[in-house]
Amino acid sequence: MKPAILGGEPAFSKPQAVGFPLVEPDTRSRFHALMDSAFERNWLTNDGPLVRQLERAVAELHGVEECVSACNATVAQMLALRAFELGGEVIVPSFTFVASVHACAWQGLTPVFCDIRRHDLTIDPALVERLISPRTSAIVGVHAFGNVCDVDALEEIRRRHGLRLIYDAAHAFGCSSGSQSIGGFGDVEFLSFHATKFFSTFEGGALLTRDRHLAQALRNLRNFGFAGYDNVETLGLNGKMSEAAAAMGLASLPALPARRERLASTQEAYRRHLAGVPGIALRPAGVSGRSNYHYVVVEVDAERYGVTRDHLVEALWRDNVLARKYFYPGCHRMPYYASKAAPGPAPLPVTDEISERVLCLSSNLEDVEADTARIAALLQVIHERAEEVTRLCTVAAG
Ligand code: T4K
Numbered sequence: 001m002k003p004a005i006l007g008g009e010p011a012f013s014k015p016q017a018v019g020f021p022l023v024e025p026d027t028r029s030r031f032h033a034l035m036d037s038a039f040e041r042n043w044l045t046n047d048g049p050l051v052r053q054l055e056r057a058v059a060e061l062h063g064v065e066e067c068v069s070a071c072n073a074t075v076a077q078m079l080a081l082r083a084f085e086l087g088g089e090v091i092v093p094s095f096t097f098v099a100s101v102h103a104c105a106w107q108g109l110t111p112v113f114c115d116i117r118r119h120d121l122t123i124d125p126a127l128v129e130r131l132i133s134p135r136t137s138a139i140v141g142v143h144a145f146g147n148v149c150d151v152d153a154l155e156e157i158r159r160r161h162g163l164r165l166i167y168d169a170a171h172a173f174g175c176s177s178g179s180q181s182i183g184g185f186g187d188v189e190f191l192s193f194h195a196t197k198f199f200s201t202f203e204g205g206a207l208l209t210r211d212r213h214l215a216q217a218l219r220n221l222r223n224f225g226f227a228g229y230d231n232v233e234t235l236g237l238n239g240k241m242s243e244a245a246a247a248m249g250l251a252s253l254p255a256l257p258a259r260r261e262r263l264a265s266t267q268e269a270y271r272r273h274l275a276g277v278p279g280i281a282l283r284p285a286g287v288s289g290r291s292n293y294h295y296v297v298v299e300v301d302a303e304r305y306g307v308t309r310d311h312l313v314e315a316l317w318r319d320n321v322l323a324r325k326y327f328y329p330g331c332h333r334m335p336y337y338a339s340k341a342a343p344g345p346a347p348l349p350v351t352d353e354i355s356e357r358v359l360c361l362s363s364n365l366e367d368v369e370a371d372t373a374r375i376a377a378l379l380q381v382i383h384e385r386a387e388e389v390t391r392l393c394t395v396a397a398g
Contacts (some may be wrong), residue, residue, distance in 0.1 A: 003315055003318065003378060004320075005393070011328070011374055012321060014135055016320060016361075018361065021196065021200060028251075034251055038247060041156075050122060050242075050246035051243060058249075062255075063181045065209075068207045068218040069241040070205045070222055071205070071241055071242075072205045074102065077099070077190050079237075079341070081109065086109055087109070087137055088135035089112045089135045089136045090112065090137065091114050093144075094116075095327050095330055096142040096168065121283075121354060122143065122149040128378065138165065139157070139163055142168040143153055143172035143175060146285060146344070147287045147288050157205060166187060167182070167188075169190060169191050170197070170205075172189075173193075175290055180288075184260070187206045189206050189207070191206045193245070222239035223239075224237065258320065260323065267296060270375075273376035276380070279302070280298060280299040280305060280379055280383075290311030294364045296361055297358055297359075306383055309388055311394075327358075
């Protein structure tokens with residue numbers, strides 16, 4: 001096999017994207033039937049019957065009393081922050097998708113960046129403790145790639161300091177800490193149902209909580225602040241989910257057990273095939289407990305591999321393997337946040353190191369065994385021809 005960057009034919013004729021939507025043929029036909037029912041009812045949004053049905057199903061699946069759907073996870077997080085009327089500073093990991101931080105900043109809160117733990121890439125409770133100041137009002141933990149945060153340690157910190165604790169569970173649909181499902185940790189957790197996620201409603205998200213009063217406040221906030229007809233009690237916005245989005249979610253639910261199994265065997269196939277490639281390590285899924293196996297996260301040790309992570313990503317794209325650098329750079333290095341930090345970005349050594357080393361590969365492959373073998377073979381050849389690959393990447397960049 002000759003990598004495309006060295007003049008070979010691309011290893012894949014079609015792009016292999018990290019975010020390929022997971023849509024089985026049965027899911028499609030169920031979706032069409034549910035959409036027909038919505039058209040027959042002539043009820044398309046505003047807390048419709050499909051939305052309510054989906055909320056009940058997602059709550060049940062996660063073992064919590066309340067699920068409040070939203071138009072996406074970013075808005076869901078904003079609703080949670082607004083419901084608690086937070087001010088001041090929020091402690092948040094820098095190693096996350098920027099939405100987790102933007103949602104705080106949109107609410108006028110100051111994000112205080114915290115480093116992560118190397119073994120599971122989630123916020124480090126020992127460091128959270130050191131960042132707490134009189135201005136701190138909340139902690140946002142992110143269940144990165146489905147690894148659930150150290151919920152016990154964070155709960156203990158929150159109690160002792162009287163803070164709000166919110167979990168970004170965008171990656172963690174159906175995941176658990178030990179045997180306990182996500183959904184009931186902290187004050188509230190929110191999911192993303194974006195098209196690229198394990199469970200999708202095209203765009204969408206949801207807030208999970210055990211607190212009925214909080215759930216009612218969130219429902220009012222997502223509907224412009226209305227508490228009944230003509231009665232606006234709070235500063236709300238439009239965060240509603242449509243019936244089309246809910247139809248997609250309901251259509252997907254029966255497919256989830258098989259989808260999860262398929263993703264688990266995809267991870268296993270990657271693990272087998274990548275095992276012999278020097279300097280390449282598949283990060284374990286489900287460090288905290290049950291995983292949905294959606295993100296295939298690879299760590300590149302550039303010294304052993306011979307090619308940097310960035311050059312590897314560049315080479316892979318030429319072969320139609322559309323690897324993504326989730327999450328690079330750390331949010332504290334993004335110009336918008338770095339320029340605000342005084343006297344400069346906080347030192348976050350683990351975030352800096354990990355964000356230079358990780359990449360994600362597609363988990364939605366047509367032929368799991370053959371495709372993972374081909375991707376591993378490609379990584380092996382790139383390693384063997386490291387010098388040439390690096391030279392060509394450098395020339396292209398210069
Ligand atoms: N917190 C965390 C930890 C998150 O990861 C996210 C979002 C959020 C909060 C916020 O959730 P939402 O507000 O979005 O519900 C994507 C997604 O847009 C974003 O939802 C996701 N995390 C993030 C990790 O990835 P991009 O801009 O990197 O993805 P994009 O659009 O380039 O798609 C990735 C790949 O997927 C593309 O190469 C092509 C493929 N793709 C994508 C779509 C949308 C398809 O094949 N079909 C498609 O329909 O952000």
